Amino acid sequence: QIQEFFRCDEAVRSASIPDSSQGGTVKRLVFGLLGAVVLSGATAYAHHSFAATYVDTQVKIEGELVSFMFRNPHSFVHVQAPDDQGQIQRWAVEWAAAGQLSGITHDTLKPGDHVIITGNPGRTAEDHRLRMRSILRPKDGFKWSGDFQ
Structure with a gap:
């Protein structure tokens, strides 16, 4: 019974640990999306309106x-x-x-x-x-x- 317990425990542990190649792909995807969001925010912030000028006056x-x-x-x-x-x-x-x-x-x-x-x-x-x-x-x-x- 003890050997069977350890075999079951080992099976559960190995099943719950994701394949490292899948984890790497997910991490790259998450960090890529996060980077895109940060960069798009910087671009949107950098482009501003011209409300600080009198557009009808030269x-x-x-x-x-x-x-x-x-x-x-x-x-x-x-x-x-x-x-x-x-x-x-x-x-x-x-x-x-x-x-x-x-x-x-x-x-x-x-x-x-x-x-x-x-x-x-x-x-x-x-x-x-x-x-x-x-x-x-x-x-x-x-x-x-x-x-x-």
Whole structure:
């Protein structure tokens, strides 16, 4: 009887332990799905609305390009230009994603370029932010205009 008990006990234990290849597949599936959920949340968070700008108002700034960040989800240019009081400010201008800027590369704009930018101003004037609608570099006639989401 004792030998039979141990045989039954062994059978129960081996039946309740899953095959390691099945466990690995399930774990990979669970972690893969978890990773997809996390990454999709990051993408959704990164893409925001433009509620922080006045889309029905446009302003023009003219000044010197300080930096150009060609990236996703939105590219940015920073420009030293006067505000409506004539004081030089550093403007942060949000542009389209790198993938939406056909013909534009990270070398298209250089610090020191004189540019004229038209855009929708931010709702907080002290932030000196714009959503770009157009950019012109007078020295060679480079220009871009358009809309992006």
